[in-house]
Amino acid sequence: xxxxxxxxGKMILFGEHSVVxxxxxxxxxxxxxxxxxASKRDDKRVYIDSEDLGFSGYFDNGExxxxxxxxxxxxxxxxxxxxxRKVMAHLGVDGGVNxxxxxxxxxxxGLGSSAAVCVATTAAVGELFDGNLSKEKIAELxxxxxxxxxxxxxxxxxxxxxxxxxxxxxxGVGLKRLKLDKPLPFVIGNTRKKRSTRNMVExxxxxxxxxxxxxxxxxxxxxxxxxxxxxxxxxxxxGKLGDLMNINHGLLTSIGVSTQELDDLxxxxxxxxxxxxxxxxxxxxxxxxxxxxxxxxxxxxxxxxAARGYSMRVNLTDEGVTTRRL
Ligand code: PMV
Numbered sequence: 001x002x003x004x005x006x007x008x009g010k011m012i013l014f015g016e017h018s019v020v021x022x023x024x025x026x027x028x029x030x031x032x033x034x035x036x037x038a039s040k041r042d043d044k045r046v047y048i049d050s051e052d053l054g055f056s057g058y059f060d061n062g063e064x065x066x067x068x069x070x071x072x073x074x075x076x077x078x079x080x081x082x083x084x085r086k087v088m089a090h091l092g093v094d095g096g097v098n099x100x101x102x103x104x105x106x107x108x109x110g111l112g113s114s115a116a117v118c119v120a121t122t123a124a125v126g127e128l129f130d131g132n133l134s135k136e137k138i139a140e141l142x143x144x145x146x147x148x149x150x151x152x153x154x155x156x157x158x159x160x161x162x163x164x165x166x167x168x169x170x171x172g173v174g175l176k177r178l179k180l181d182k183p184l185p186f187v188i189g190n191t192r193k194k195r196s197t198r199n200m201v202e203x204x205x206x207x208x209x210x211x212x213x214x215x216x217x218x219x220x221x222x223x224x225x226x227x228x229x230x231x232x233x234x235x236x237x238x239g240k241l242g243d244l245m246n247i248n249h250g251l252l253t254s255i256g257v258s259t260q261e262l263d264d265l266x267x268x269x270x271x272x273x274x275x276x277x278x279x280x281x282x283x284x285x286x287x288x289x290x291x292x293x294x295x296x297x298x299x300x301x302x303x304x305x306a307a308r309g310y311s312m313r314v315n316l317t318d319e320g321v322t323t324r325r326l
Pocket of ligand 1: 012015016017018019020109110111112154197200201280281282283286
């Protein structure tokens with residue numbers, strides 16, 4: 001017997017970096033998903049197999065042993081082991097599982113792949129042991145896994161992977177879930193350059209500490225822009241949304257988180273008719289996003305590819321985690 005769960009990736013529309021200090025971040029679930037198939041084992045191992053990520057191996061009492069691929073790749077999956085154990089402890093079962101991981105979400109470029117895989121693991125293991133886990137419980141247990149890798153994550157990534165839709169997250173205020181009644185297509189441009197969110201956040205902090213009189217007002221402006229942007233999104237005012245994305249990219253560039261590669265993709269998208277384009281997530285590499293009218297999407301994608309980016313068209317999705325028996 002086995003069970004499968006899937007969960008969506010995400011992009012940040014507004015509020016990256018400013019959310020560390022003030023104001024909301026607006027996250028959107030996208031229709032690129034991770035899938036995890038869980039099945040029972042006779043021993044107590046958590047065996048993880050991912051062809052996409054190029055490794056397989058198992059955790060035994062928290063210790064990772066590689067079967068194929070690099071050891072560190074498997075260790076990166078410690079969150080899945082922890083989430084699996086948390087689900088089993090919650091359900092009072094003692095055993096082991098095989099996890100087959102597949103993902104359509106590129107890794108380490110700010111699109112929420114680790115949260116999606118962790119949420120899908122939590123839900124698949126829950127389903128495997130007849131846990132009937134609520135979405136709330138899935139978000140809570142997967143968060144335990146995410147904490148292992150990210151130290152002190154906001155909880156926004158695993159919430160959006162669990163519930164889908166639109167999420168407004170603000171420190172000290174919490175999460176608010178929202179829905180969009182019609183799809184809205186975006187193009188994601190991936191520089192394919194991996195980066196560390198932690199280093200980028202640290203770099204902004206150092207710049208801000210050296211120049212508070214200049215950087216504080218920029219953060220303040222980004223925080224306000226993020227709320228205005230959410231209102232425009234909910235009204236589906238795509239013209240205004242595009243303007244705000246362009247302005248936001250300029251502000252993010254001013255605090256040093258864009259790169260030549262990101263700028264190239266952003267300008268290529270605008271040249272090909274995008275209403276707006278900006279980097280998304282921590283910057284320093286990773287991805288940018290572009291909003292365009294339906295008839296311009298193809299040209300925007302072409303422009304991004306010509307600028308040496310990998311492009312993918314995505315739609316926003318209200319579909320959060322799904323589970324099924326196989
Ligand atoms: O690129 P991501 O998805 O890791 O997003 C980082 C968002 C930041 O605001 C830069 C950091 C944070 O913790 O909010």
